[in-house]
Amino acid sequence: MILKKVMMTWDQILELPKPLLFGKGSVRANRFDPTRVYLEFSSVEVVNMRNLYRQIKIWLKNARCxxxxxxxxxxxxxxxxKRLRFSRSADKIWRSPHENLSIAAIPVVNAGTWILSVENRKDKLGVPVDASDLSSLFSFQLSIDVEGEVISS
Known part of the structure; x- marks a missing residue:
């Protein structure tokens, strides 16, 4: 599978960086909520996701993803x-059970693509940096445990 793009939503931004540019990514501030920023990256390598997450967190001064x-x-x-314990729901979305995160695989019909979505709107912690490695599940990692630590690869 080829990773086409990565989109991230960050909130709790106290001060928007000026200029609102971050590498090769597209950055857009929410015009109705100045504490929320959307970032989009195309042609991102899976191995760089954890570093990218940390750089954005520093750039946005410890905002929350x-x-x-x-x-x-x-x-x-x-x-x-199925092997990773996702289950298909009636709306054709595959969901993975997790205590704090909503993890879903969503087919995009007629586009030849699908989306792996990781969200946390339940608590104040946001999406942890470990979630940026979930994309590697579909490239080389064979299994993970509930905490997200690699058991075998």
Whole structure:
């Protein structure tokens, strides 16, 4: 699978950086909520996601990441999703059970893509840096435990 783009939503931003530019990413502030910023990156390598997350957190002065969406080219990998304990819901969205995060694989019909979405709007912690490694599940990692630590690869 080819990772096409990564979209992130950050909030609790006390002061927007000036200029509002971050590397090769597209940055957009929410015009109705100045404490919320959207970032989009295309052609991001999976191995760089953890570093990218940390750089953004520093750039936004410890803001909170509330959503990461990984868009992949190709069909939804249903066998992999089943193996990783995702279950299909009535709305054709595959969900992974997690105590604090909403983790879902969403097919984009007619576009030949699918989205791995990780969100946390339940508590004040946001999406942890470990969630930026969830995209590696579909490239080389074979299994993880509940805490997100690698058991085997």
């Amino acid at each position: 509330v959503s990461i969406q990984f868009t992949y080219e190709g069909d939804l990998p249903t066998k992999e999703l």
